[in-house]
Amino acid sequence: MQLITVAGPPSAGKTSVILKIIEALQEDTLKVGVVKFDCLSTQDQILYQKKGIEAKIGLSGNLCPDHFFVSNVQDCLAWAQKNEFDMLISESAGLCNRCSPHIRNVMAVCVIDNLSGVNTPRKVGPMLKLADVVIITKGDIVSQAEREVFAFRVKQANPGAVIVHVNGITGQGAREVGQLFKGAQSVDSLTDYHLRFSMPAATCSYCLGQTRIGQNFQMGNVRKMDLS
């Protein structure tokens, strides 16, 4: 079973890109499944089903989506094995830019879009910096200059990554990324695998349901801004 973790900021075009890549892989008669991690709700299952792609949805609700991801990813892999997929793609949104769903020795992909602005590559953490492949989307609506500067900044943020442009609407570039995906390492079980980087942590009173504001109610892992 090949596993690929795809992460990226909300609305970067992850689902569109994955759909186009799977379409290309289906032409090579590969059976690909998807697990979509989201927070509150998602309609994307319908999009996948329309294309005849088996997809499972995981909603994290009031948990940190990344922590939810890592607690479930092994079970997702087992589901994919039971269904005899050739490849499983996990899709998760990087909501705080410090998110880090990538796993050592598992192909890690970050999707990021040109519209997010040329400073964004500097602002995104391990999700981008530790990815093997960075897919840049929405290149069809910004100028060539902006595309070049954006790709340059991505390269600065992650000099070792393979950087590719994919158009989520026309699918331009998706076939090519599909070829990269086919080279992903096989995984039988994720038990004892490591995350590439620790996940963002917050164990404070607010994690436990506190809603009141004020010094007296802040307990646990609390950090203060320097406003001096």
Add this chain to the structure above:
Amino acid sequence: MWDHLSVMTIKQLFSSYPYAADFFSSLPNLEQSEESSVGAYFAAIEEDTLQDLGIGQQEFLEQFLSFMLQMEKLKEDKVKIESITIIGGKDKQGKAEDVELTIHAGEIVCIVGPTGSGKSRLLADIEWVAQQDTPTNRKILINGQLPDMRCRFSVEHKLVAQLSQNMNFIMDLSVEEFVSMHAESRMLENIEEVTSHIIAKANELAGEQFNPDTPVTSLSGGQSRALMIADTAYLSSSPIVLIDEIENAGIDRQNALRLLIDKQKIVLMATHDPILALMGDKRIVIKNGGINKVILTSEKERENLILLTALDRKMLAIREVLRGGGHIDEIPMALE
């Protein structure tokens, strides 16, 4: 490399490698550390800071070295691309394309065919430097030879620059800031000179003038297109320019194309505008997913181009009358 860099002070590092400042831009205590060595600076970064950055100490060092190495590579000279050759594959029905077409630097080739006929696939084959590994089974050669396949995934060796009608500037910058930012990313040294040159060129191409301090987002369609073309001609690292139509408004299209070929670009243009199509040296006719034929622009067609250009000028003159609030009561019929 680390041995060499780690003993420099941060100040020395920035003056020898100005781009290194980009790597450090989001790191703390930079100003206080100017005189300390790069090695000492890295050693002093606290675990908490690294946690916030989302990276470990070892990886952070590796990333710095990899950054420096890649940035140096960007400055290296690249293989000059003199020509690309398209060797035919097959169309959607599997019928062989009987074609071997070489396009040289400074040439314009147009691509014609209805929507869905396979124009985009041809452009994608070129961008991917297809080696009989795409649905069309085409093969692309660079300078008559098999290219270095690493160019497929390389940012600095990207073969193809694209210009289309849907493209817009989205950045909140003035024209001058915008162009110089692009120039910086190309590691150029004479940024000011290049920037003012590009702005002057774009103004020559645009119907209406704009200033260096005009925000890029408030340029008109024609001005945007003019700036995009001038910027691509001078600053894009890609030797091939793909153009998807240039609307006939607010931009001198013939001079815009001339600028690109003067810069020795290979221009591929999907267009159904007769003036643009006849400006090309050749045109590729796409049918059913395949290259149906290649037409050389004939002498007769070139003569007609002069006629069409005169017609076009007439249309533009009428447009100007309209823009100036005039009446279109008379249309001069004679075409000189």
